[in-house]
Amino acid sequence: MGESGIAEKLVEVLHRPDGDRALRPVHTIGIGATGYFKPSPIARNFCIAQHFREKRTNVSVRFSNGSGAATAHDGWSDVRGLAVRFHLSDGSDTDLIAMTLPEFFSPTPEDFLNFAEGAKPKPYKGETPWQKIFNLLQVILPKRDPYPGETISPDEGAIEFADQNPHAQLAVLDAAEIGAPVSYVRESYHAVHTFVVTGADKTRRWVRFSWQPIAGVLKTNPNLPPVDDYLRQELKGRLASEPARFSLMMAVGEVGDDFNNSSRPWPPHRKRIMMGTLTVNAVPEDQIEHSEKLSFNPGLLTEGIETSEDPVLKIRIDSYKISSERRSATPCPFSQG
Numbered sequence: 088m089g090e091s092g093i094a095e096k097l098v099e100v101l102h103r104p105d106g107d108r109a110l111r112p113v114h115t116i117g118i119g120a121t122g123y124f125k126p127s128p129i130a131r132n133f134c135i136a137q138h139f140r141e142k143r144t145n146v147s148v149r150f151s152n153g154s155g156a157a158t159a160h161d162g163w164s165d166v167r168g169l170a171v172r173f174h175l176s177d178g179s180d181t182d183l184i185a186m187t188l189p190e191f192f193s194p195t196p197e198d199f200l201n202f203a204e205g206a207k208p209k210p211y212k213g214e215t216p217w218q219k220i221f222n223l224l225q226v227i228l229p230k231r232d233p234y235p236g237e238t239i240s241p242d243e244g245a246i247e248f249a250d251q252n253p254h255a256q257l258a259v260l261d262a263a264e265i266g267a268p269v270s271y272v273r274e275s276y277h278a279v280h281t282f283v284v285t286g287a288d289k290t291r292r293w294v295r296f297s298w299q300p301i302a303g304v305l306k307t308n309p310n311l312p313p314v315d316d317y318l319r320q321e322l323k324g325r326l327a328s329e330p331a332r333f334s335l336m337m338a339v340g341e342v343g344d345d346f347n348n349s350s351r352p353w354p355p356h357r358k359r360i361m362m363g364t365l366t367v368n369a370v371p372e373d374q375i376e377h378s379e380k381l382s383f384n385p386g387l388l389t390e391g392i393e394t395s396e397d398p399v400l401k402i403r404i405d406s407y408k409i410s411s412e413r414r415s416a417t418p419c420p421f422s423q424g
């Protein structure tokens with residue numbers, strides 16, 4: 088299968104039976120917001136991209152639930168997304184797409200296709216209390232009970248895949264216990280892939296970006312019944328009284344780190360540079376324009392930031408274009424040339 092064949096197949100396989108083909112196949116429920124980014128005083132030494140050199144850059148962001156379900160299940164355990172578009176002063180844009188999972192499931196597009204096929208949601212198979220005790224005695228983790236109204240689950244297939252494919256185990260385990268945040272701005276988000284940045288002295292560095300919430304990470308209590316739809320309202324209410332902020336951290340890779348495989352984390356003691364602060368301060372009324380119609384792309388980059396050779400990062404560039412065309416979103420500026 089050629090590259091574009093896989094990119095297309097990936098979009099197809101990500102659609103869930105409870106999704107809506109007119110919407111995104113994943114990260115379907117979300118909310119658009121606006122704000123600005125201010126670089127730290129040292130950021131420009133490490134990356135010459137415009138938004139690290141200029142005082143302040145306006146941004147459009149979209150927070151999302153990772154699931155492809157077309158109805159909000161905010162209180163369910165799920166990965167969340169934060170896509171940021173920096174509106175540069177020369178009129179161009181650059182995107183940074185991140186999620187709450189610190190690593191990805193697969194090192195290659197082919198492997199992710201197998202994973203996504205294996206993890207296609209299946210009818211929820213519950214376990215009796217006896218089965219749970221029996222499993223615990225054998226040190227098999229008991230399965231989570233379905234949430235009220237949850238009939239299909241991707242966990243079953245994902246766990247089976249991870250049993251056969253050790254590289255997927257870290258992400259599958261992290262995803263299985265990720266929980267639900269009290270707010271979209273009380274999560275940390277990771278861009279996961281390696282990018283190559285050029286510094287003021289032309290030094291090129293292999294780096295990974297993540298957003299850390301200034302307010303700290305806070306999850307809901309998993310023992311309380313989940314609330315279906317609260318995150319969008321919470322964000323509107325919060326921003327009406329105060330802005331929310333995130334620090335942009337950049338970990339610098341070293342010889343021996345895996346630059347082209349986002350399923351492998353780097354050692355936690357890698358040097359991290361504080362690159363700037365994102366302030367999110369408004370939720371526009373028109374959510375069709377500022378959320379539904381938006382299309383982000385991990386390949387929409389600007390001078391000073393390049394993709395690494397990570398094949399998953401490369402295939403995403405095509406998959407996001409295909410998905411955006413299918414749902415008739417406003418083409419990402421990158422697709423137009």
Ligand code: HEM
Nearest residue numbers: 097111114149168169170184185186278279382406410411
């Ligand atoms: C081969 C791997 C992947 C594939 C095929 C894939 C596919 C997709 C597709 C098709 C969309 C919808 C795009 C649109 O219609 O605009 C999407 C959205 C999204 N993906 Fe991925 N994805 C992959 C990996 C990742 C990774 C590694 C991350 C985290 C860094 C990520 C984070 C997101 C987020 C946050 C959104 C929502 C963007 C928005 O708010 O518009 N994805 N993905």
